[in-house]
Amino acid sequence: MAVITMREAISQALWEEMERDEKVFIQGEEVGVWGGTYAVTKGFLDHFGAERVRDTPIAEAAIVGSAIGAAMGGMRPVAELMTINFAFAAMDHIVNEAAKMHYMFGGQFRLPMVIRTPGGGGRQLAATHSQTPDAIFAHFPGLKVVAPGTPADAKGLLKEAIRIDDPVLFIENATVYQQKGEVPDGDFTVPIGKSKVQREGQHVTVVAYSKMVPYSMQAADILAKEGIEIEIVDLRSLRPLDMDPVVASFKKTNRAVIAEEGWRSFGVGSEVAARIYEEAFDYVDAPIQRVAQKEVPLPYNARLEQLALPQVEDIVKAVREVLR
Amino acid sequence: MANIVEMPKLGFDMAEGTLAKWVKSENEPIEKGEILAEIETDKATVEVESSYAGIVLKHLVDEGTAMPVGTPIAVVADEGEEVDLDAIVKEANAESEPPAEEEKAETSPEPAAKEVVENQSDSEFIKASPLAKRIAEDKGLNLSTIKGTGPGGRIVKRDVEKAAQSQSRSAISTTPKAQITPGVDEEIKISNLRKAIGSRLTESRQSVPHFYITSMYDVGEMLKTRKQLNEGLPKDERVSVNDFIIRAVALALRDFPNLNASLSGETLIRHGDINVGVAVAVDNGLLTVVVKNADQKPLTQISQEANAMINRVKAGKVKNEDIEGSTFTISNLGMFNVEDFVAIINPPEAAILAIGSAKEIPVVVNGKLDIGWRMRATISADHRITDGAEAAEFMQHLELFMEQPWRLFA
Secondary structure: OEEEEHHHHHHHHHHHHHHHOOOEEEEEOOOOOOOOOOOOOOOHHHHHOOOOEEEOOOOHHHHHHHHHHHHHOOOEEEEEOOOHHHHHHHHHHHHHHHOOHHHHOOOOOOOOOEEEEEEOOOOOOOHHHOOOOHHHHHOOOOOEEEOOOOHHHHHHHHHHHHHOOOOEEEEEEOOOOOOEEEEOOOOOOOOOOOOEEEEOOOOEEEEEOOOHHHHHHHHHHHHHOOOOOEEEEEOOEEEOOOOHHHHHHHHHHOOEEEEEEEEOOOOHHHHHHHHHHHHOHHHOOOOOEEEEEOOOOOOOOHHHHHHHOOOHHHHHHHHHHHOO | OOEEEEOOOOOOOOOEEEEEEEOOOOOOEEOOOOEEEEEEOOOOEEEEEOOOOEEEEEEOOOOOOEEEOOOEEEEEEOOOOOOOHHHHHHHHHHHHOOOOHHHHHHHOOOOOHHHHHHHHHOOOOOOEOHHHHHHHHHHOOOHHHOOOOOHHHOEOHHHHHHHHHHHHHOOOOOOOOOOOOOOOOOOOOOOHHHHHHHHHHHHHHHHOOEEEEEEEEEOHHHHHHHHHHHHOOOHHHOOOHHHHHHHHHHHHHOOOOOOOEEEEOOEEEEOOOOOEEEEEEEOOEEEEEEEOOHHHOOHHHHHHHHHHHHHHHHOOOOOHHHOOOOOEEEEEOHHHOOOOOOOOOOOOEOEEEEEEEEEEEEEEEOOEEEEEEEEEEEEEEEOOOOOHHHHHHHHHHHHHHHHOHHHHHO
């Protein structure tokens, strides 16, 4: 197993799938000549050519809309949006068309397409370019929403997303492209809709996804010194949401903390907590704690920004609180 | 035609019963076989079925009142029937018991011990986690007696588990666990069940010449067999160590008629059935549920029957046949980390077997030090019926079934 960065894992997944299937192509702002805003597609243009690595105008509705058309016509597009904040400009295409076409045309069309986009804050990009609106997209049936927390899952899930015939919103996190991790050698995929226990423990279940997975790992190391063993369940995809490992873990620990980078209200934590109360009420030994972003438009000021975003220390505190 | 329902005799030694609850109200229609009331005897709360169909015309006894067996407790009549209540009750009383009973009912109502406890706790909301509530219910613990250490005094899992532990340590308590209020003595009326346990076991301990023999069994194979057996079974059908012991004891008893016996005056009765009683801890004491003909039943059936009875005991819904007719009793405290202990014979039986915990200990096997699973068991036997040599032979014979569990499946 090689140790590579999240960026390399995603890049490898795209490269391997484009080599494997010539129907796979990528398009987006600066994916070609510039090599991707976060350098994920560096070298792709030279290798695959401009037909399959397509620089587009700054027009998100067109990027997603044309990808939908290509997918209906039999191609397997991977559309990149520079940040998830720009997905709002393509909202109608994403939630009203991509998510619904297979259903509304009575199954006549499949949409084998992926929309790749990074979200999250922490890079001083200010309130409009730093959001984590994952829960909004996960609200819509018909759209798969994937958000990996480790390089191995990023590679395996992206390859799976490209191969399946449903539209997938693949959410990356702008601040963890440099995060390293072990990735299996050779060709592999990870099924979408399966949560995974990333670290075993017996005292508290910590449910996380995306950036909150490495954060929870750091929290686990701190808590381990106090004799507290947390079990980290990585959701990996928000829709479909696989609660089985979460519920199984909760039945063991009876206490849970849910960590997400987005806002608390109507968030992923709300959904997961509600499901735990529904499916494991008789196992609840303490009110479930949610760790999330403060309910403000994210400040530009670097210190205020960090104060508003959930930190490793917040997870540590929440675990201690839930154990009171 | 109007019919009188009497206080039923629910056990051979039942003298009186307390009307715990009317299930059918006055003027409510009732079918034959429907539950009319719940009666608390000195052993358990039992549901009483109506032998008649019609309308429950009149309750003759208030809830919480103790009445001798045979006393009229209700009148069931046809719908619209005109009934002279006074006359019919008087007639019934004259037939059954001395006439003074009616008076007694009015003057000495005896509230059930259970109610007293409930009244103490129902007055205020108890803050407890759903998990703590569920565990408390499973273990039969009263939440109002447990101190919460969670935020705001919430009772959480650790509190209930601690309470369960301290309850099991003090073995059988006279009343549900209560917190001690410094400087204040509390007076609690002893329940019917506790009174019954007290009188029976005092009699046994004082009149039966007990002797005791302890043996140690290698239960490694039994534990292994149980694990393998349970791997294929759904959770609620899993077989316990206790089920293995019930079957082992039953098979061993086949060759020891003197230990499957009881003394009646100067006559020894060697029983034709091997009915193994199992002591079960309940809120106010203990009850013995009985696996009938345990030597003739497969392990899984023993397990299912024992489980069903234990669940009924814990829910306070025990049937009379669950607790009657045992010919030999097992008392197992293995779940409480016990080395060994001695039990008092359950009269009129000849012996009782007390089971300690299975423990991994250093053992010598073929001259070498090894680690093995061992369990101690102590038989208490009645010297009027049997002697040390016979009881020791039984304990040795039992070894076959404890240590070679495949014999239980033969």
